Amino acid sequence: MNYKAIIEAILFTMGESVELEKIAGAIDLDKKETKKLIEELQEEYKNSKNIGMNIIELDGAYQMCTKPEMYEYLIKIAKQPKKRVLSDVMLETLSIIAYKQPVTKAEIEKIRGVSSDHAVSRLVEYGLVQELGRLDAPGRPLLFGTTEEFLRSFGVQSVDELPVLSPVQVEEFKQEAEAEMQVKLDV
Structure with missing residues (x-):
């Protein structure tokens, strides 16, 4: 041995x-x-x-x-910036936050249809999303929005520079989502 x-x-x-x-x-x-x-x-x-x-x-x-x-x-090696990989779930969540900010987790989850706790937590950890305060509503839920790091990472000066979807693209996305949901329901 x-x-x-x-x-x-x-x-x-x-x-x-x-x-x-x-x-x-x-x-x-x-x-x-x-x-x-x-x-x-x-x-x-x-x-x-x-x-x-x-x-x-x-x-x-x-x-x-x-x-x-x-x-x-x-x-x-320690000084080199860490490359962070964003999963599809995190990108989807980040997109919702970027376009709807300030937004609560409940609003994100309503759009996504599933829990977003982990994705939001990771985005905060990566410095792409931050807490902006609390909504003046029952339960006082946290509001989330993007950070300067988000702007740097995506090469824009403000969220106003984010691409705008045309109504045709929105309709196509809706149809794709509905078809995907139908496939899941049929299985």
């Missing part, structure tokens, strides 16, 4: 420090043998120029971490 590979897998997967006792229990060896294997791994990592990782000891526990000379490369 390749105990060192198992120890590496444990430390890599856990991502945080793991007590010697737990590692020893996982590989069915005593603590002394396990500690010897870990120390051998530490030496291998330390002496290899081809491995960017270390194993450090923290108060009787061990953790896999990055060698300090790798930090500059990690920082370059």
Whole structure:
């Protein structure tokens, strides 16, 4: 059995420090043998120029971490903007918010016909949508609208620049939606 590979897998997967006792229990060896294997791994990592990782000891526990000379490369990755992918549901929800803002979740759900909690939450998390306040109505529901990040992401200066659908397109969309609903009802 390749105990060192198992120890590496444990430390890599856990991502945080793991007590010697737990590692020893996982590989069915005593603590002394396990500690010897870990120390051998530490030496291998330390002496290899081809491995960017270390194993450090923290108060009787061990953790896999990055060698300090790798930090500059990690920082370059961390500074890169994260690419966020918008699902069809999120795009649909975002479109409703953009064209109907300020709008409540109930109004969004009435248009979509399904719950929109998750989509709205993700859009807020992505910074494309924000809470604009509360509607002066029973229950005081939150109002949502788009953000400056939305405008930047879609390359417009204001929501007034969003494309306007012609009445012909609106009718075509209605017919497509009705046909789609009929197919779902027939199944």
